[in-house]
Amino acid sequence: MKAKKFITLALTAVLSLSMISCAGQKSKSLSGTIKIDGSSTVYPITQAVAEEFKKENQGVEITVGVSGTGGGFKKFVVGEIDINNASRHVKQEELDKAKANGIEMTEVQVAFDGIAVVVNKQNDWAKDMTVEELKMIWDKDSKVQYWSDVRPEWPKEKIKLYGPGTDSGTFEYFTEAINGKAKQIRADYTASEDDNVLVQGVAGDKYAMGFFGLAYYEENMDKLNVVKVNGVEPTVETVKNGTYKPLSRPLFIYVSNKALERPEVKEFVKFYLTKGKDLVKEVGYIPMEDSKYQEELNKIK
Structure with a gap:
């Protein structure tokens, strides 16, 4: 009986090793280069997914650039990259340019994000602002120079403003949501x-x-204060349930359909939508429900 048990265990071990070997060979069989660019907001998720994917598929090279959503689409619609990270939906003019160049794409949602309005840690007055007050500050024809121009009781000190560049999806979303x-x-x-x-x-x-x-606020909350908008603080819960308005949004990757025909790209997108969920949390974004990930996965099967 002992001999029979030993043989059974030995066979099981050999089969297990064979399966591991086959799995290893399968992952090694993927090769090629995946070129990705686009949103600085989506970048941390895609970079984390790329690093984990490469651990299992060492033959695949993945480059992830940060040109902003619009900057990435400029490259995507002429076929320079395989995947564009996007913090907004593709525009009709971008779709038209892609079509003119024979490029078809698949939109894949990967997470949620909120835009945080932040102030200095020593700022103890601007704790909660309305959309109208933010527009007063940020709009094109703004006459606001001092904090006291927004509310008379606030300090008569000049406001120094910082924000993303014009190619950024974050910039575009904020200006549309706040300035109209x-x-x-x-x-x-x-x-x-x-x-x-x-x-x-x-x-x-x-x-x-x-x-x-x-x-980025969550990574630096020890250095900054976040401003409530219309009484709502941006958190995982308020972004996901839609109560943090109007500064919460879905995040996407846009994949070239032609690139999806390559096994390394297809497997990368599958990996993104299956194992990427935990990485979304790790880098401070908000994952979708499992059913939504499955819905997105069905687009590329």
């Missing part, structure tokens, strides 16, 4: 595609204000 028209904004604010520059700017000036993705 995309890309309409006052000219005298400090713009950068690097959210860390914005964090440092606001953290270094008591009278500064800025805006960027909620994930």
Whole structure:
């Protein structure tokens, strides 16, 4: 009996090793390069997914750039990249350019995000603002120079403003939601595609204000205060349930259908929608429900 049991265990071990070997061979069989660019907001998720995917598929090279949503689409619609990270829906003009170049795409939602309006840690007055007050500050024809121009009881100190550059989906979404028209904004604010520059700017000036993705605020909440908008603070719960209005939004990747025909791209997108959910949480964004991930996964099967 002992001999029979030993043989059974040995066979099980051999079969297990064979399966592991086959699995290893399967992952090694994927090769090629996946080119990704686009939103600085979606970047941390895609970069984390790319790093984990490469651990299992060492033959695949993945480059992830940060040109902003619009900047990424400029490359995507002419076939320079396979995937565009996007913090907004594709525009009709971008679809038209892609079509003219024979490029078809699949929109895949990957997470939720909120845009945080932030002030310096020493700012103890601007705790809750209305959309109208934010528009007073940020709109193209704004006459606001001092905090006291917004509310008389606030300090008569100049507001130093920081925000993303014009190619950023965060910039476009904020200006549309707050100012009523995309890309309409006052000219005298400090713009950068690097959210860390914005964090440092606001953290270094008591009278500064800025805006960027909620994930960056959560990473730097020890340096900054977040402003409630219409009485609602941006949190995972308020973004996911839609009560943080109007500054919460879905996040996407846009995948070239032609690129999806390549096994390394298809497997990467599958990996993104299955194992990526935990990574979304890790980098400070808000994952979707399992049923929504399955719905997105069905688009590329």
